[in-house]
Amino acid sequence: MKAAVFEEGRSDLVIQDVEVGAVGPNEVLIRTVAAGLCHSDLNHLNGVFDIPRPSVLGHESAGVVLEVGSEVVDFEPGDHVITCLATFCGHCERCLAGRSYLCESPMSLRDPSDAPRLSRDGQEMHQFLNVSSFAEMLLVHERAVVRIDKRMPLDLAALIGCGVTTGLGAVFNKAKVQPGQSVVVLGCGGIGLSAIQGARIAGASEIIAVDLNADKLGVAKTLGATATLAPDPDRDLAEQIKELAKGEIDHALEAVGVASTATAALECLGVGGVATIIGLMPAGRTFPVQGRLLLDDRRIQGAYMGAQNFRLAMPRYVEMYLDGRLLLEEMVSSRIELEDVNIGFDSMRKGEALRDLIIFDQQN
Ligand SMILES: [Zn+2]
Ligand SMILES: [Zn+2]
Structure with missing residues (x-):
């Protein structure tokens, strides 16, 4: 699949072919429909924060489930979903105290001894914030996903994945x-x-x-x-x-x-x-x-992340869009292709962009 890769020594993204691993027992494979450009992505591009590279950036996305792992009961192929970086284990002290958005459990990560979710020529690619949205497919832990009403336009649903919810x-x-x-x-x-x-x-x-x-x-x-x-x-x-x-x-x-x-x-x-x-x-x-x-x-x-569990919050925000209270189209400054991701970040650097949305080719 095509993905926007953040390489060592660069401050822009390069479109490359990236391989997606086999779906693990608790994982969900999603066809990406749209991904928003968020300031956190730009901060990493600008070197404000350090992450392992090569990495596929992006963390605000929505799409359609293609395949689910053997243990997954909450989702099925065809579901419309929003991804979220705030994965939660459900049983640590923070989760039990109602702060699942601050859960630090590594349960959503693959074991380092297992094959990586994303790779290129056999080399592991870092999955940014457990999501990596700037790619044609998303292979994520089921606790990084929430199902939404199919009446919700999936391009605008991507915005709810980070900025709107926050x-x-x-x-x-x-x-x-x-x-x-x-x-x-x-x-x-x-x-x-x-x-x-x-x-x-x-x-x-x-x-x-x-x-x-x-x-x-x-x-x-x-x-x-x-x-x-x-x-x-x-x-x-x-x-x-x-x-x-x-x-x-x-x-x-x-x-x-x-x-x-x-x-x-x-x-x-x-x-x-x-x-x-x-x-x-x-x-x-x-x-x-x-x-x-x-x-x-x-x-x-x-x-942080709207201080709520995203599985509870995001469907409510979808409802607010559908009943006309939450305006999303008005927040989109442009719809771009994956190839133009760097142009989107340039306009964000100039402070011009509201929300730029990458729209993926529906044929893939
Ligand atoms: Zn964000
Ligand atoms: Zn937890």
């Missing part, structure tokens, strides 16, 4: 935005725009979208923002947000992963406000916090 879940499960509250979202990429939609669905009365890109702010308005701010970089960001807000801000969701926006997320809050940091910061990165602000019941918290 943004919506942060609002519903971590921030727990209440009807009538005021929310500011810093950063209007795929995750920020999803957080804006989450705030709208949760009934927030004021939703302020912050981004430097005017086009993204336009989309943010379509998706539910009640006000937008393209901040003046020479002025204090939190002050500019507070000037725009009607009253005190209850929730700030940071979807950039940068120190200055994380600091502003706390500093713009009213008494009792909560800053939820969704943006991915590299290990070791810190940001300044005015300790005094925490005394007035303000809080800072993180939210």
Whole structure:
């Protein structure tokens, strides 16, 4: 099959032939229909995080089940599915405590003594985040998959595989935005725009979208923002947000992963406000916090993968799309072929892209 391979010593992807292994007892083989380009992929391309190479990147995808392993009972060929990197074992302490999205069990990985899922000329290829979406087929553990309603368009379903779930879940499960509250979202990429939609669905009365890109702010308005701010970089960001807000801000969701926006997320809050940091910061990165602000019941918290089990959450988000509450087409900036994956990442580097979707050839 064709796949976009991340080679040692390169910062772009190369389209190559990659072999898929035989389906293991607890595995599912999927024909990829669509895969989204996510910022985490770009961070790896840019060398912010290190992974073994050669590797097939991509982790936000949807497709149709082709084959299931001998032990698999939850899926059958023909099922429409979304993949997710947040595999869960179901019996570790984190899973039992309701944090299956942070499960660290290696059960979804193949034993190192077994043949790899992906290979090239007999050489093992690293499977990125247990998924490797930039490929015509996905061979994954069954706990990396959720079945969805067949009425859901599979190209848009791919978006739910990471960005949408991360943004919506942060609002519903971590921030727990209440009807009538005021929310500011810093950063209007795929995750920020999803957080804006989450705030709208949760009934927030004021939703302020912050981004430097005017086009993204336009989309943010379509998706539910009640006000937008393209901040003046020479002025204090939190002050500019507070000037725009009607009253005190209850929730700030940071979807950039940068120190200055994380600091502003706390500093713009009213008494009792909560800053939820969704943006991915590299290990070791810190940001300044005015300790005094925490005394007035303000809080800072993180939210990973929407802080929920994806098997529960994703079908609900599919339902929200089908009943018209969740808008997905509006988040797609372009549909591209696998061969154009590097062009997609270039536009993400420039901060232009919302969500670019790779659409795979339906003949394969
Ligand atoms: Zn992602
Ligand atoms: Zn677990």
